[in-house]
Amino acid sequence: xxxxxxxxxxxxxxxxxxxxxxxxxxxxxxxxxxxxxxxxxxxxxxxxxxxxxxxxxxxxxxxxxxxxxxxxxxxxxxxxxxxxxxxxxxxxxxxxxxxxxxxxxxxxxxxxxxxxxxxxxxxxxxxxxxxxxxxxxxxxxxxxxxxxxxxxxxxxxxxxxxxxxxxxxxxxxxxxxxxxxxxxxxxxxxxxxxxxxxxxxxxxxxxxxxxxxxxxxxxxxxxxxxxxxxxxxxxxxxxxxxxxxxxxxxxxxxxxxxxxxxxxxxxxxxxxxxxxxxxxxxxxxxxxxxxxxxxxxxxxxxxxxxxxxxxxxxxxxxxxxxxxxxxxxxxxxxxxxxxxxxxxxxxxxxxxxxxxxxxxxxxxxxxxxxxxxxxxxxxxxxxxxxxxxxxxxxxxxxxxxxxxxxxxxxxxxxxxxxxxxxxxxxxxxxxxxxxxxxxxxxxxxxxxxxxxxxxxxxxxxxxxxxxxxxxxxxxxxxxxxxxxxxxxxxxxxxxxxxxxxxxxxxxxxxxxxxxxxxxxxxxxxxxxxxxxxxxxxxxxxxxxxxxxxxxxxxxxxxxxxxxxxxxxxxxxxxxxxxxxxxxxxxxxxxxxxxxxxxxxxxxxxxxxxxxxxxxxxxxxxxxxxxxxxxxxxxxxxxxxxxxxxxxxxxxxxxxxxxxxxxxxxxxxxxxxxxxxxxxxxxxxxxxxxxxxxxxxxxxxxxxxxxxxxxxxxxxxxxxxxxxxxxxxxxxxxxxxxxxxxxxxxxxxxxxxxxxxxxxxxxxxxxxxxxx
DNA sequence: TTTGCCGTCCTTTTT
DNA sequence: GGACGGCAAA
Numbered sequence: 001x002x003x004x005x006x007x008x009x010x011x012x013x014x015x016x017x018x019x020x021x022x023x024x025x026x027x028x029x030x031x032x033x034x035x036x037x038x039x040x041x042x043x044x045x046x047x048x049x050x051x052x053x054x055x056x057x058x059x060x061x062x063x064x065x066x067x068x069x070x071x072x073x074x075x076x077x078x079x080x081x082x083x084x085x086x087x088x089x090x091x092x093x094x095x096x097x098x099x100x101x102x103x104x105x106x107x108x109x110x111x112x113x114x115x116x117x118x119x120x121x122x123x124x125x126x127x128x129x130x131x132x133x134x135x136x137x138x139x140x141x142x143x144x145x146x147x148x149x150x151x152x153x154x155x156x157x158x159x160x161x162x163x164x165x166x167x168x169x170x171x172x173x174x175x176x177x178x179x180x181x182x183x184x185x186x187x188x189x190x191x192x193x194x195x196x197x198x199x200x201x202x203x204x205x206x207x208x209x210x211x212x213x214x215x216x217x218x219x220x221x222x223x224x225x226x227x228x229x230x231x232x233x234x235x236x237x238x239x240x241x242x243x244x245x246x247x248x249x250x251x252x253x254x255x256x257x258x259x260x261x262x263x264x265x266x267x268x269x270x271x272x273x274x275x276x277x278x279x280x281x282x283x284x285x286x287x288x289x290x291x292x293x294x295x296x297x298x299x300x301x302x303x304x305x306x307x308x309x310x311x312x313x314x315x316x317x318x319x320x321x322x323x324x325x326x327x328x329x330x331x332x333x334x335x336x337x338x339x340x341x342x343x344x345x346x347x348x349x350x351x352x353x354x355x356x357x358x359x360x361x362x363x364x365x366x367x368x369x370x371x372x373x374x375x376x377x378x379x380x381x382x383x384x385x386x387x388x389x390x391x392x393x394x395x396x397x398x399x400x401x402x403x404x405x406x407x408x409x410x411x412x413x414x415x416x417x418x419x420x421x422x423x424x425x426x427x428x429x430x431x432x433x434x435x436x437x438x439x440x441x442x443x444x445x446x447x448x449x450x451x452x453x454x455x456x457x458x459x460x461x462x463x464x465x466x467x468x469x470x471x472x473x474x475x476x477x478x479x480x481x482x483x484x485x486x487x488x489x490x491x492x493x494x495x496x497x498x499x500x501x502x503x504x505x506x507x508x509x510x511x512x513x514x515x516x517x518x519x520x521x522x523x524x525x526x527x528x529x530x531x532x533x534x535x536x537x538x539x540x541x542x543x544x545x546x547x548x549x550x551x552x553x554x555x556x557x558x559x560x561x562x563x564x565x566x567x568x569x570x571x572x573x574x575x576x577x578x579x580x581x582x583x584x585x586x587x588x589x590x591x592x593x594x595x596x597x598x599x600x601x602x603x604x605x606x607x608x609x610x611x612x613x614x615x616x617x618x619x620x621x622x623x624x625x626x627x628x629x630x631x632x633x634x635x636x637x638x639x640x641x642x643x644x645x646x647x648x649x650x651x652x653x654x655x656x657x658x659x660x661x662x663x664x665x666x667x668x669x670x671x672x673x674x675x676x677x678x679x680x681x682x683x684x685x686x687x688x689x690x691x692x693x694x695x696x697x698x699x700x701x702x703x704x705x706x707x708x709x710x711x712x713x714x715x716x717x718x719x720x721x722x723x724x725x726x727x728x729x730x731x732x733x734x735x736x737x738x739x740x741x742x743x744x745x746x747x748x749x750x751x752x753x754x755x756x757x758x759x760x761x762x763x764x765x766x767x768x769x770x771x
Numbered sequence: 772t773t774t775g776c777c778g779t780c781c782t783t784t785t786t
Numbered sequence: 787g788g789a790c791g792g793c794a795a796a
Contacts, residue, residue: 413772
């Protein structure tokens with residue numbers, strides 16, 4: 001391989017980061033500064049010059065990033081480098097060194113719902129009431145404590161001022177006990193046990209540092225204490241650590257990430273070389289200016305000057321819509337128009353703060369015939385049919401996995417009820433036997449008179465399946481489906497909008513893929529892989545579809561066209577952050593991450609009303625919108641289905657939230673054409689004073705039906721004419737009152753029975769004639 | 772033992 | 787508005 005090739009096209013600082021050999025290195029990489037390129041090349045450079053690939057360890061934030069990096073490095077002809085996420089690396093090493101960590105190497109990795117079940121049991125076993133010790137409370141306290149590498153005892157001591165801490169510690173101890181007896185770990189355990197093992201087992205640590213002589217860690221701003229500790233121990237002697245990240249993109253504080261890991265890198269690693277990458281190659285000047293202005297409001301940050309040689313690009317658009325439905329409809333119609341003009345759908349992404357917001361967007365995209373994918377890898381594996389099938393696999397891989405065993409014992413129904421299961425568990429506990437063993441002898445247990453035979457039969461079925469455990473996984477799954485009756489069950493319960501057979505088919509496909517990629521991979525490996533899947537991993541880049549995702553999932557990605565929705569108080573920033581300046585800054589960083597994903601075109605939107613728990617609630621404009629540089633932005637506001645350009649008016653920043661049309665003085669610096677000028681002439685006041693919900697006005701009823709004053713009877717455009725009945729995907733049946741304008745500017749005002757009068761540009765095809 | 776219904780809770784973000 | 791747990795009836 002040519003070294004020249006690795007250094008080709010790099011700027012001076014990039015080159016410095018790639019070629020730095022021994023000793024600690026911190027790469028402070030601003031958004032879009034070519035970080036991925038730098039770390040990939042650096043990994044390759046090290047592997048090709050100062051060491052060999054097998055001694056380089058690269059840790060990424062998602063499996064997707066790891067796969068991409070692995071492929072790029074393989075393409076350079078370098079084999080055998082370890083590229084993994086913290087969690088997958090720990091899972092692998094803990095299997096290898098299971099004995100040192102008091103685990104069996106076939107341990108199960110419990111997801112959220114499995115873990116919750118164990119917490120519930122732990123609370124009950126401690127003789128406590130679940131409504132006084134809710135799962136969520138226990139989980140968040142324990143998870144945070146584990147991320148800080150505390151033991152239950154240390155936690156109880158440290159939080160002694162907290163009345164509940166002692167009890168939490170007790171539940172936690174019980175929880176650990178239950179997890180160990182099931183030979184299971186949770187996500188936090190993977191990191192914590194690993195970190196503790198590195199600390200307590202010097203021989204293991206030495207062996208690992210000898211293996212991984214150069215460690216690269218990406219997204220270092222989002223590492224927690226356990227991850228920090230793991231990284232530190234890996235390079236304890238040689239100090240060959242390279243951390244890359246951007247403090248402005250730290251968005252996982254809520255799950256224990258400590259931004260100080262990156263901010264204080266130079267204290268942790270004296271003599272560290274620091275390289276700053278500040279040139280942005282991704283975004284237009286305007287997008288970058290908007291992002292920079294926003295993030296400058298954060299007080300806890302190292303100032304950084306991002307710059308770019310890219311074009312100005314079009315203004316960033318901020319759209320204020322009447323409600324969440326029309327916001328979604330707006331996004332969909334814009335995407336439709338972009339697609340018509342030739343933008344591939346895969347170049348377009350829609351971001352939102354919370355998953356709940358994707359639903360409206362999905363509906364709108366579907367109604368507009370636009371292909372989309374939602375970045376939710378985890379969701380697939382939480383489907384009932386998938387969990388059922390996977391639970392069988394888990395039991396076969398780890399017979400101690402009682403959560404999975406209990407889950408499948410009566411799935412599909414085979415007449416073994418709750419009572420029998422409890423008696424089985426009691427018996428097992430009383431005789432210190434494994435549940436699976438008790439099941440094998442169930443016919444001889446008196447308390448199980450009626451179901452004993454069935455249970456024994458089921459145990460025999462598991463034993464039979466066990467013989468196929470080393471077959472290729474797709475074959476094993478097939479056998480499980482056939483022999484357990486799951487397949488029949490799925491065939492019977494599949495419906496049009498939940499095709500269970502097809503879903504399980506997808507699981508089999510993933511097993512086939514696993515077999516192709518890692519022919520030597522075992523069942524345990526397969527299960528670990530699907531347990532550690534991330535939302536980002538579900539994104540198919542070759543698919544011709546729009547990608548919908550949360551801002552968190554958008555981290556590390558880029559798209560030519562980006563829409564960000566829901567810029568409202570309580571959504572972004574989220575309500576939970578309201579009274580906490582630290583959390584508010586994290587929300588702002590989240591917004592910054594969203595903005596900086598955009599390469600060419602960015603549209604930010606907000607709805608004046610949103611449905612929360614079924615009720616329409618007026619919203620308040622996100623404070624972040626008020627922090628954007630007005631001269632980089634084109635503001636538009638919706639009024640009865642029409643969007644008109646204008647500028648926001650803020651009085652005292654909070655209470656008043658209104659909007660006025662552009663005047664001559666306000667148009668300076670704006671570029672491009674404005675499709676909505678024709679609507680300026682309307683004189684009705686834009687009703688923006690909706691803050692606090694005081695002067696919220698419900699949608700207005702139809703004012704006039706039939707001929708309006710300005711309508712020309714008989715006029716038509718895009719196959720729609722005045723007086724015609726039309727349908728709208730959301731508002732249902734309506735009647736065209738007027739058509740104004742011609743060509744692309746033609747728009748129709750439609751009276752709906754349900755939603756009053758709304759106006760639509762006909763070019764978008766939002767309304768369809770009824771024949 | 773199973774099924775279905777009802778009431779209650781909650782609602783960020785994810786490996 | 788939805789998910790889930792608990793409870794009652796078949």
